[in-house]
Amino acid sequence: MGLWDVITGRSRPKPAKLDMLFAVPTAAITLETTLGLRPTGSGSVCYRAAAGAAFQQTQDEVVALLDADPGAPPVQVTRDEFGFTWLLNQHDPADVSGLCTDLHAVNTALESQGFGPGLLCSLVPFVDDTGRRVGLVYLYKQATFYPFAPRPGADRVRDNMLEIQVRDALTGELPIEQDLGRWLAVWGAPGL
Amino acid sequence: MARSRFVGDKGLTARMTLVMFLLGGLFVGLIAILIAILPPTWAPFIGVIGLGLVWFQWYQSDTVAMKAMGAREVSREQAPELHDMIERLCALADMPKPRVGIADTDLPNAFATGRSPNRSVVVVTTGILRRLDAEELEGVLAHELSHVAHRDVLVMTVASSAGIIAAMLSRGAQWGAIFGGGRRESNGAPTWVVVLVISLVTYVVSFLLLKLLSRYRELSADRAGAYLTMKPHALASALQKITGEMNQIPDRDLRASQAMNAFFIAPAVRGVSLRTLTSTHPTLEQRLEQLARIQAELGRPT
Numbered sequence: 001m002g003l004w005d006v007i008t009g010r011s012r013p014k015p016a017k018l019d020m021l022f023a024v025p026t027a028a029i030t031l032e033t034t035l036g037l038r039p040t041g042s043g044s045v046c047y048r049a050a051a052g053a054a055f056q057q058t059q060d061e062v063v064a065l066l067d068a069d070p071g072a073p074p075v076q077v078t079r080d081e082f083g084f085t086w087l088l089n090q091h092d093p094a095d096v097s098g099l100c101t102d103l104h105a106v107n108t109a110l111e112s113q114g115f116g117p118g119l120l121c122s123l124v125p126f127v128d129d130t131g132r133r134v135g136l137v138y139l140y141k142q143a144t145f146y147p148f149a150p151r152p153g154a155d156r157v158r159d160n161m162l163e164i165q166v167r168d169a170l171t172g173e174l175p176i177e178q179d180l181g182r183w184l185a186v187w188g189a190p191g192l
Numbered sequence: 193m194a195r196s197r198f199v200g201d202k203g204l205t206a207r208m209t210l211v212m213f214l215l216g217g218l219f220v221g222l223i224a225i226l227i228a229i230l231p232p233t234w235a236p237f238i239g240v241i242g243l244g245l246v247w248f249q250w251y252q253s254d255t256v257a258m259k260a261m262g263a264r265e266v267s268r269e270q271a272p273e274l275h276d277m278i279e280r281l282c283a284l285a286d287m288p289k290p291r292v293g294i295a296d297t298d299l300p301n302a303f304a305t306g307r308s309p310n311r312s313v314v315v316v317t318t319g320i321l322r323r324l325d326a327e328e329l330e331g332v333l334a335h336e337l338s339h340v341a342h343r344d345v346l347v348m349t350v351a352s353s354a355g356i357i358a359a360m361l362s363r364g365a366q367w368g369a370i371f372g373g374g375r376r377e378s379n380g381a382p383t384w385v386v387v388l389v390i391s392l393v394t395y396v397v398s399f400l401l402l403k404l405l406s407r408y409r410e411l412s413a414d415r416a417g418a419y420l421t422m423k424p425h426a427l428a429s430a431l432q433k434i435t436g437e438m439n440q441i442p443d444r445d446l447r448a449s450q451a452m453n454a455f456f457i458a459p460a461v462r463g464v465s466l467r468t469l470t471s472t473h474p475t476l477e478q479r480l481e482q483l484a485r486i487q488a489e490l491g492r493p494t
């Protein structure tokens with residue numbers, strides 16, 4: 001915020017930065033070659049649903065658009081305990097760029113209706129042969145990525161070793177969130 | 193071109209800027225008069241002490257306010273839900289996460305303080321945690337985070353500098369009355385009487401303007417908070433609950449809190465707060481009206 005914004009006490013809603021999502025497909029290849037993590041084919045967008053009819057209408061249109069793809073299973077819309085909505089999209093695991101295009105369609109639809117500031121994060125889950133899962137999370141406001149790996153079988157414990165490995169593998173390829181305090185724990189995220 | 197659902201409030205901005213301009217004028221006027229009537233060696237002395245006080249009040253705002261409220265900082269392990277909620281809001285607003293505090297009092301209240309967004313603390317009372325549901329609490333937290341983003345502690349402290357110096361001077365003039373006695377100008381009243389009158393007038397005017405400014409800052413924080421959570425109705429219902437509950441709270445608590453608020457020359461505590469302090473806060477009606485307007489804009493179909 002600039003000096004004038006401070007004086008007038010006016011912070012505008014922060015717009016989301018969308019374009020970085022298209023860096024995910026190359027990152028997916030790196031993850032598979034270095035750590036054996038493969039995309040699961042699903043991906044989700046997490047946003048804050050605004051109150052009122054306009055948002056509901058926009059969301060219905062987005063869901064209808066994604067469901068129009070005959071090969072794909074229907075889109076799942078869930079609400080988490082913090083009042084954020086998760087829109088889970090299933091895709092062919094081999095086609096990560098197609099998945100990213102779908103996620104981007106969700107973002108642009110929300111943004112064009114003025115709901116861009118409500119976008120929180122996007123999550124693309126990966127899994128390896130031993131069943132370890134890690135989600136690559138994209139923060140819309142910061143335009144950075146970070147890994148989130150829940151430890152299988154444990155209750156709300158993060159696998160920090162795996163997260164660090166993923167971070168090191170992707171450094172240079174994706175803008176990684178440097179502030180570890182911003183690595184939000186998204187427990188119970190759909191698809192993870 | 194993406195449309196924006198953010199509507200500015202030009203009237204509020206204009207009124208706020210005018211009030212700040214007047215406060216700045218008051219400060220300049222006070223200093224000018226002091227330089228004119230006081231012996232020249234005094235003016236820099238008073239200026240340095242006054243500004244030192246203002247600086248100290250701003251710099252120490254977080255520790256002082258937390259001590260006064262009896263608040264303690266809580267770690268993630270002690271209050272995971274609160275931390276998670278604030279983290280998400282900060283990610284949404286793209287701001288650094290403040291420290292989190294809880295005050296053990298039944299008074300439903302919350303405040304944010306601290307010298308900068310990087311060193312701020314958001315405190316909620318156990319009373320507010322018990323009364324509000326998650327959605328309403330989030331609305332209140334978004335309001336407090338907006339205070340942090342708007343640097344309201346800094347703005348209010350700077351705005352109150354004329355008042356702080358005036359308060360200091362009136363105290364000094366009383367000392368002058370006791371010890372200085374009858375030293376007179378060539379004609380007219382003794383200098384200390386002139387200083388006392390000027391500083392008291394400055395103090396009263398600055399006090400009123402500050403309350404006005406504080407109300408405008410509250411409305412601004414309401415706006416920003418509502419746009420952040422995209423749920424103006426949640427904040428509205430929280431405000432209704434808090435102000436409604438206030439009438440049922442025993443007197444003892446109210447007095448305790450008022451004493452604490454009077455502790456500051458400038459209201460270093462910014463909070464969604466009580467009806468009894470409506471002088472620093474807009475009326476519930478004004479706040480609800482503004483939230484309803486935002487709600488209408490967010491919900492307008494294309």
